[in-house]
Amino acid sequence: MPKRIVKIATWNINSVRLRIELAKQLLTNETPDVLCLQEIKCVDDAFPLKDFQKAGYEHIAINGQKGYHGVAIVSRIPFLKTSKKEFCAKGDARHISVDLDIPGGLTVHNFYVPAGGDEPDPVINEKFAHKLAFLTEMTDWYKGHKKKADARMVLVGDLNIAPLEHDVWSHKALLKIVSHTPLEVEMMNKLIASHDWIDVMRTFVDPAEKLYSWWSYRAKDWNAADKGRRLDHVWVTPALADAPKSMKVLREARGWERASDHVPVIVALAL
DNA sequence: ATGGTAGTCGCACTA
Numbered sequence: 349m350p351k352r353i354v355k356i357a358t359w360n361i362n363s364v365r366l367r368i369e370l371a372k373q374l375l376t377n378e379t380p381d382v383l384c385l386q387e388i389k390c391v392d393d394a395f396p397l398k399d400f401q402k403a404g405y406e407h408i409a410i411n412g413q414k415g416y417h418g419v420a421i422v423s424r425i426p427f428l429k430t431s432k433k434e435f436c437a438k439g440d441a442r443h444i445s446v447d448l449d450i451p452g453g454l455t456v457h458n459f460y461v462p463a464g465g466d467e468p469d470p471v472i473n474e475k476f477a478h479k480l481a482f483l484t485e486m487t488d489w490y491k492g493h494k495k496k497a498d499a500r501m502v503l504v505g506d507l508n509i510a511p512l513e514h515d516v517w518s519h520k521a522l523l524k525i526v527s528h529t530p531l532e533v534e535m536m537n538k539l540i541a542s543h544d545w546i547d548v549m550r551t552f553v554d555p556a557e558k559l560y561s562w563w564s565y566r567a568k569d570w571n572a573a574d575k576g577r578r579l580d581h582v583w584v585t586p587a588l589a590d591a592p593k594s595m596k597v598l599r600e601a602r603g604w605e606r607a608s609d610h611v612p613v614i615v616a617l618a619l
Numbered sequence: 620a621t622g623g624t625a626g627t628c629g630c631a632c633t634a
Contacts, residue, residue, distance in 0.1 A: 362634085363626060387634080389627060415627045416634090463634055466621090475633090508634095565634090566623035609625080609634085 351618040352450065353593065354425070355380040358458070358504035358580055359601075360562075360610035364388040364420070368396045370604055375403050378598070378614055381424050382448070386460040386506045386610075388418035395420060413441035419458050419505070421446050428453070435485045436478060452500060452619060459486070459505035464526045476526060479508070483535040490542040502617070503545060503583040506610060509536045512550070514558050515578035527577055545583040548615055552595040562610045563602050570602060582615045591617040 357380035361367050364385060375383065383405065388395065392412040400408060405422040409430040412418040418441045421430075429447040434440070445457045462482050465475030493499070511533045513519040522528040540547070553559045560576025567573045584591060594616040601611040 366626075387626090389633095416632085465634090564623080565625050568623085606625095 349451070353616050354382070354448070354450065354454065354619050355614060355616045356382045356384065356456065356502060356504065356582070357612050357614040358384040358386075358506075358582060359612035360386040360460070360506040360580060360608060362387045362389070362608040362610065364418075365390055365394065365396060367606065367608060368399050370601075370606070370608075372399060372403055373604075374598075374601070374612055375400075375405065378596075378612070380614055382456060383422045384456065384458040384504050385420045385422070386418075386458070388412055388420050389415060390418060407446075409444050409446050411441040411444040413439075417441050417460055419444045419460050421456060421458055423448070425450060433489070435482050438478070442482070450619060454617075454619060455499075455501045457501065457503040457505075459503065459507060461486075461505070461507045461509070463508045464532075466526060468524055468526050468529045468531070479526075479532070480535060483532070483539055487535070487539045487542045490539070493543060498587050499543075499585050500587050500619070501543070501585045502588070504581065504613075506579055507536070507581050508579050509533065510577040510579055511536050512555050512578070514555060515560070517558070517560070517575040517577070522577075527579060540583070544586050546586065546589055548582040548584055548592045549578070549595055549597070549613065551592060559597065560599075561597055561613055565609050580610055580613050582613055584617070588617065588619075591619055593618050 407423040411432040426449040462479040464479035467473040470477035561580035563570040
């Protein structure tokens, strides 16, 4: 059977209402089939549905929240099923998933993992404790998923952890900075092991090369300083090990007018 | 350099 290319993009948009024109531009330029958004920062009813529908993305799943967080999946491919899971019983909107209506099926999980505050100590920093608890719950959840060898799943999103030495501008300088602490990295590795996830971005870019998807708003010149981190991820299950055909980190998007601090990551899968 | 900037429920919180 001939394979079909399904292009999936993930982007922490940092307010979908403020950056709807940038999102439309992204869809026009990159033509993903599926766009996973994080930090939409609005309730479901305030999501700019019509803009996406007019752009040809008629299938939309939203897990919104007033003011903070919120995730959504907009797609040209219909959904067989959509679901969302609440983590840590906090009422936060940080996960949504869809089953795409394609031969063989594909489940797409879209996550926005808590950032974790500044202090990397769960005893004195409740936000860091929340982040760790969230990761534990994610890991336990995927352990609970039956490990079927033919399970076709993609996990994308802003996971707020840069696990590898060259996922940050300075490994040494960031060892005690939340997003790159050994504890978080260890927990992310356990999460990866929970379902034998494959880090798609790093199958295309050698781990010895720098690779970032986020640059702080606080830098004077983000491009010149280039103090980035790879906080955004695309993972696939082993059944899809041979599916990824290309991967692109849209660094130029960080230079757009009124840019998000994250840039889109786009992967093409042959399914 | 413990600041800096950005977005939202803006006079405070999240990132």
